[in-house]
Amino acid sequence: MVLVFAEAIKGQFKKAAFEAVTYGYKTAQALGSQCVALTLGTVENAGALGKYGASKVYNVSGDSLANFDSQVYTSVIAQAAEQVGAKVVVLAHTSTGKSILGRLAARLNAGSVAGVKSLPDLSGGSFKVAKGVFSGKATAEYEISSEIKVLSLAGNEIRPEESGSEVSVETLNVNVPAAKVKVLEVKRQEGIVPLPEAEVVVSAGRGMKGPENWGIVEELANVMNATTACSRPVADADWRPHHEHVGQTGVAIRPNLYVAIGISGAIQHLAGVNQSKTIVVINKDPEAPFFKAADYGVVGDLFEVVPKLTEAMKKFKAS
Amino acid sequence: MKILVCVSKTPDTTAKISFTNDSTEFNASGVTFIMNPYDEWYALVRAVELVEKNGGTVTIINVGDASNDQTIRKGLAIGASDAVRINANPKSSLYIAKQIAEFAKAENYDIVFCGKESIDYNGSEVGAMVAEFLDLPFISFASKLDMNGNTASIERDIEGGVEMLEVQTPFVVSAAKGMAEQRIPNMMGIMKAKSKPFKVVEPVDFPDLSTPVKYHLPEEKGSVKLVDPDNMDELVRLLHEEAKVI
Ligand SMILES: Cc1cc2nc3c(=O)[nH]c(=O)nc-3n(C[C@H](O)[C@H](O)[C@H](O)COP(=O)(O)OP(=O)(O)OC[C@H]3O[C@@H](n4cnc5c(N)ncnc54)[C@H](O)[C@@H]3O)c2cc1C
Ligand SMILES: Nc1ncnc2c1ncn2[C@@H]1O[C@H](COP(=O)(O)O)[C@@H](O)[C@H]1O
Numbered sequence: 001m002v003l004v005f006a007e008a009i010k011g012q013f014k015k016a017a018f019e020a021v022t023y024g025y026k027t028a029q030a031l032g033s034q035c036v037a038l039t040l041g042t043v044e045n046a047g048a049l050g051k052y053g054a055s056k057v058y059n060v061s062g063d064s065l066a067n068f069d070s071q072v073y074t075s076v077i078a079q080a081a082e083q084v085g086a087k088v089v090v091l092a093h094t095s096t097g098k099s100i101l102g103r104l105a106a107r108l109n110a111g112s113v114a115g116v117k118s119l120p121d122l123s124g125g126s127f128k129v130a131k132g133v134f135s136g137k138a139t140a141e142y143e144i145s146s147e148i149k150v151l152s153l154a155g156n157e158i159r160p161e162e163s164g165s166e167v168s169v170e171t172l173n174v175n176v177p178a179a180k181v182k183v184l185e186v187k188r189q190e191g192i193v194p195l196p197e198a199e200v201v202v203s204a205g206r207g208m209k210g211p212e213n214w215g216i217v218e219e220l221a222n223v224m225n226a227t228t229a230c231s232r233p234v235a236d237a238d239w240r241p242h243h244e245h246v247g248q249t250g251v252a253i254r255p256n257l258y259v260a261i262g263i264s265g266a267i268q269h270l271a272g273v274n275q276s277k278t279i280v281v282i283n284k285d286p287e288a289p290f291f292k293a294a295d296y297g298v299v300g301d302l303f304e305v306v307p308k309l310t311e312a313m314k315k316f317k318a319s
Numbered sequence: 320m321k322i323l324v325c326v327s328k329t330p331d332t333t334a335k336i337s338f339t340n341d342s343t344e345f346n347a348s349g350v351t352f353i354m355n356p357y358d359e360w361y362a363l364v365r366a367v368e369l370v371e372k373n374g375g376t377v378t379i380i381n382v383g384d385a386s387n388d389q390t391i392r393k394g395l396a397i398g399a400s401d402a403v404r405i406n407a408n409p410k411s412s413l414y415i416a417k418q419i420a421e422f423a424k425a426e427n428y429d430i431v432f433c434g435k436e437s438i439d440y441n442g443s444e445v446g447a448m449v450a451e452f453l454d455l456p457f458i459s460f461a462s463k464l465d466m467n468g469n470t471a472s473i474e475r476d477i478e479g480g481v482e483m484l485e486v487q488t489p490f491v492v493s494a495a496k497g498m499a500e501q502r503i504p505n506m507m508g509i510m511k512a513k514s515k516p517f518k519v520v521e522p523v524d525f526p527d528l529s530t531p532v533k534y535h536l537p538e539e540k541g542s543v544k545l546v547d548p549d550n551m552d553e554l555v556r557l558l559h560e561e562a563k564v565i
Pocket of ligand 2: 325326327328355357358380381382383409412415432433434435436437438440441442443444445446
């Protein structure tokens, strides 16, 4: 059995949950097994996970599941894994998934791989999955030898695919321990796709000269429905908020499209963005190292190029 | 306060990565190694600051071979009180965590710090595993941590925001950017580090359940397609028709 923990935020599934169920379903098919999903707390429309391949959806509720505590979540998911006889447990590689993966592995005495980006390779009777290592500078195939395996799926790696129909939701009886972590407040920016989930990212660097010039970046991001990001010196100088900092020491992202404006392309910056499917670089220096990592390049002054690109995007969206 | 900080040694952030032995092993030759930035800049410095303010000790732990000693000494120079190295050549996160937990369980640390992730294997796993082995709360990606008696007030990074929480010692925490400012060890710190206690302990037996067996370098990007800065319609067209990303 493959068990997928389908994470919801404020009762709603994110794309990551559908990706994880799709991955779980495909893994189960390869193993000649079935995929079941687990939801925790109050979740709207849990049965919809059936569309992505879950043959059953289980729910566990309890007061201490309202906020995230890795100990409580781990205990509940581990009990569920034992009850359904899970051989593979799939999480999304989100802040929640990352906080549980290691705990579950220790708890279930399972081999784990964090941030997998391939379906399991079962050739020769082994179980191998690939993940990015060295901050995206390479990929490694991991072989898991334990009976139970725990995986977290990297974001934007596979597209959610509908293969079935809604299923009913069953309550699973497990012991929900009390939380030791007391969550006081959760502050989330509303209406913005968080960077790790974003499919289009518009990012700018020191070439912007100062925070007062970010209007043109925001306008471009707006027409492209993109999330904004920045290089590290920009965040360090407080031109932009820290959560926008991408790179080796910031957020690692893998959008479909990354537009880099006035960023030189230092190796530590590339480490966090080089898994983007398509990279566009706008820089006035034709020797900027970023051009070597780019699919499309525009050599020019960003203060002229970016407004022109925004106009062209507007025209495209309107057509 | 009694604090344990888990530190790992990683290739420098500018290191060129390559592999040997039919792409089954990382090629360390010519690579400069550093202390994992999250462990050094954030976890260790915050631990040292807490002890400077509230009294106590900061112990550094590393699971690795003798080639890690220099990295560990740097941690002592930054201000840790003592260090222990579990003498092993680890191949999996669970193995590392088991060694750390075995050492820590008899010591009753108030806080076990680790970094958000190691910049080589990028697992974000070891901290959570140590917490589970020790049956302690685990707070990941903490960007701020203040102590008030036995209560820690913590801010942690989540997708698109932050979460504010409280937890009582003992607990395990992983440190992200924002928790502290990098410290450069000074001459006095480096001198003092030489006489600080540094123990080497043999590992307990534990299997590797998940190990890298083959590495691949990314395919070289084809050369960049340059678009005329006065023709952004062309860029939009390429993104739509060729790259199919808009
Ligand atoms: C351990 C370590 C970790 C690091 N981690 C990160 C990380 O996670 N993320 C990160 O981003 N950096 C990181 N760095 C910093 C990194 O090395 C670079 O210093 C940084 O990425 C440079 O930022 P930048 O490209 O915005 O600025 P610069 O390097 O100053 O580049 C500015 C670019 O803008 C261009 N430009 C200027 N004016 C214009 C104009 N009018 N029109 C068009 N182009 C223009 C210039 O040609 C130049 O290429 C790290 C460094 C270290 C040592
Ligand atoms: N060999 C090691 N020895 C001690 N601590 C380690 C070791 N490897 C990883 N860690 C700690 O675990 C954290 C997360 O590492 P990882 O799970 O590899 O991403 C690191 O930031 C370190 O604090």
